Amino acid sequence: MSADHILETRKLTKDFKGFVAVNQVDLQVRRGTIHALIGPNGAGKTTCFNLLTKFITPSSGQILFNGQDITGEAPARIARRGIIRSFQISAVFPHLTVLENVRVALQRKLGTSFHFWRSESSLDSLNERAMELLREVDLESYAPSVTVELSYGRKRALEIATTLAMDPELMLLDEPTQGMGLEDVDRIRQLIKKVAANRTVLMVEHNMSVVSSIADTITVLQRGATLAEGPYAEVSKNPAVIEAYMGSANTELQGAH
The missing domain is CATH 3.40.50.300 (P-loop containing nucleotide triphosphate hydrolases)
Structure with missing residues (x-):
């Protein structure tokens, strides 16, 4: 090879x-x-x-x-x-915000379990990197939006951001x-x-x-x-x-x- x-x-x-x-x-x-x-x-x-x-x-x-x-x-x-794959059908959480979707993906990359018993603010350390990724896919201004409200094309852009969060x-x-x-x-x-x-x-x-x-x-x-x-x-x-x-x-x- x-x-x-x-x-x-x-x-x-x-x-x-x-x-x-x-x-x-x-x-x-x-x-x-x-x-x-x-x-x-x-x-x-x-x-x-x-x-x-x-x-x-x-x-x-x-x-x-x-x-x-x-x-x-x-x-x-x-x-x-x-080796990270995105799917034919948009695979994002519709009722989380755009920023929260990217944070979930970043948390997966950390290899930690979802810390349900910890306050949400414990994930704030991921916000800076999440915003960087949203900038990369031109979704920075949509960070607070609930994902279900995005157009289909922007949902796919968000999916690319969550794929990028896994550092492929x-x-x-x-x-x-x-x-x-x-x-x-x-x-x-x-x-x-x-x-x-x-x-x-x-x-x-x-x-x-x-x-x-x-x-x-x-x-x-x-x-x-x-x-x-x-x-x-x-x-x-x-x-x-x-x-x-x-x-x-x-x-x-x-x-x-």
Whole structure:
């Protein structure tokens, strides 16, 4: 494994009682880049994410992080290594304030249990770092707002802040712009580019305009296997990729810029 690769999979495979969802995928994610996993529905993208974070166990193959084999490790151990995932569906506490959501994530990072018997003011020491993270995702002015009142796009921005609170070395973003209007998509696109400045991002994303504008490398999956890999300009012209997308909802492959 090259030192400039933070994550590598070798023949990563998952079959569910004869159905092969991920088929011998060799993935190499370069440190400090944005790497996108794309493909038609049912291509195995989310299953691949679930394997990387050990929400499901591979049938065969290897996962290496910073050169170390982590295939047999539990999800909590993988998170402690710095592989942190945000989910397709916004995973924040709706009835806490924006600031409180980030404080909860920071408290998790401390490894302490939730100190229900201690006064809330005991968490005030986390406020400064929480506000820094909210500044990073342009939510500082929303700190006192109850999360349920935020727009969908800002909830996703908050989720990125709570992911950042876990101090990820590798951020896994699962469909970060799913279900968003154009304005929110653009905000999240810029936000991903900003937070990726000093960390590595691996993302599953359907929106080709987002992928084409921020991803350094794209891996295209089809039926669980790697169909193509490379920069967008190269992958978007690949006849096999164009054919895979024809008839799907993602026919904007060529005209994404």
